[in-house]
Amino acid sequence: MIELNADSVATSFADELEADTGRFRQGWGRFQQNRVALIGGIVTVIVILMAIAAPLISIHNPDATDPYHSLTPPSLTHPFGTDNVGRDVLSRVIFGARVSIEVGLFSVLVGILIGVPLGAVAGYWSGSFLDELIMRIFDVFIAFPTMILAIAVMGVLGVKPTVIGPIHIDSIAKIVIVTGVVFAPPFARVIRSSFLQEREEQYVQAARSIGEGNARIIFSEILPNSIVPIIVQATYFMATAILIEASLSFLGVGIRPPMASWGSMLSDARGYIISGEWWFSVFPGLAILLTMAGLNLLGDGLRDALDPRTRDVGV
Numbered sequence: 547m548i549e550l551n552a553d554s555v556a557t558s559f560a561d562e563l564e565a566d567t568g569r570f571r572q573g574w575g576r577f578q579q580n581r582v583a584l585i586g587g588i589v590t591v592i593v594i595l596m597a598i599a600a601p602l603i604s605i606h607n608p609d610a611t612d613p614y615h616s617l618t619p620p621s622l623t624h625p626f627g628t629d630n631v632g633r634d635v636l637s638r639v640i641f642g643a644r645v646s647i648e649v650g651l652f653s654v655l656v657g658i659l660i661g662v663p664l665g666a667v668a669g670y671w672s673g674s675f676l677d678e679l680i681m682r683i684f685d686v687f688i689a690f691p692t693m694i695l696a697i698a699v700m701g702v703l704g705v706k707p708t709v710i711g712p713i714h715i716d717s718i719a720k721i722v723i724v725t726g727v728v729f730a731p732p733f734a735r736v737i738r739s740s741f742l743q744e745r746e747e748q749y750v751q752a753a754r755s756i757g758e759g760n761a762r763i764i765f766s767e768i769l770p771n772s773i774v775p776i777i778v779q780a781t782y783f784m785a786t787a788i789l790i791e792a793s794l795s796f797l798g799v800g801i802r803p804p805m806a807s808w809g810s811m812l813s814d815a816r817g818y819i820i821s822g823e824w825w826f827s828v829f830p831g832l833a834i835l836l837t838m839a840g841l842n843l844l845g846d847g848l849r850d851a852l853d854p855r856t857r858d859v860g861v
Contacts, residue, residue, distance in 0.1 A: 586845075597643040597648070600644050604640050616630055617826070630814060641806040643808075648722075649722055650791075656730075657725075661737065662733055662734070669742050687727075695728055696728055700799040721791055736779050740772035744771055750767060782841070791807070815827035
């Protein structure tokens with residue numbers, strides 16, 4: 547049994563806070579020195595700003611059709627050309643960024659809200675029946691490939707809005723919920739692993755010695771010190787969510803026209819690749835590629851900056 551007085555406990559908390567602040571400052575310094583990570587961060591910020599300011603920077607209505615100017619090559623009027631019904635490809639790429647960022651952010655948020663609390667509980671009471679129950683349920687989800695599971699569930703739910711009493715769930719909300727639930731098990735595993743390391747630290751023992759409850763120790767003491775792997779994981783899964791949404795839309799079980807989506811644009815363009823209308827597929831494809839590359843480079847940079855131990859061991 548560890549006996550600590552109030553002064554030693556206060557000193558322990560203060561030292562821990564100062565150490566955390568120092569780690570984040572050092573991490574930011576390491577991140578600034580990583581040029582590749584900075585490029586990834588800049589690309590990610592540009593895509594997010596493009597999504598936010600889509601109505602302001604779009605030069606045409608993304609849903610306005612003009613059959614007389616369909617499949618026109620890039621020009622000053624239409625820098626990315628037009629699609630098969632005369633819609634401006636640039637405007638649709640810009641508004642498609644809004645759908646992708648929305649799905650990416652909210653899918654990760656749903657995954658965190660489900661996976662982190664359950665993973666924290668499993669890690670804090672590791673070896674208990676509750677830990678076994680939570681992790682075995684998540685193992686069932688992990689047994690299926692993420693993309694296959696998302697396609698299967700969306701295929702069952704369908705692309706039409708789902709109405710449950712007063713609740714109206716559109717296609718974007720369904721993709722967010724399905725993808726977020728699929729992301730929950732990996733988040734739970736990451737936070738559980740972190741809790742297994744942190745629960746034996748001195749500051750946790752100090753909190754127990756002054757009579758803090760388990761809920762307060764989990765969410766006020768350990769969880770803030772386990773935030774780094776969550777941040778890093780979130781960037782990777784945001785890129786994965788964008789790819790899942792594009793894949794679902796490409797297959798016709800995601801976002802449907804006339805709403806602009808990079809995946810549905812590629813689906814519309816696949817019949818015109820051989821005939822030479824390259825701009826129809828190249829620009830939405832580049833948008834997906836650059837966004838995913840930016841998020842993955844950002845995630846690698848955050849991992850190396852905030853947790854340099856993983857960089858040293860080559861994880």
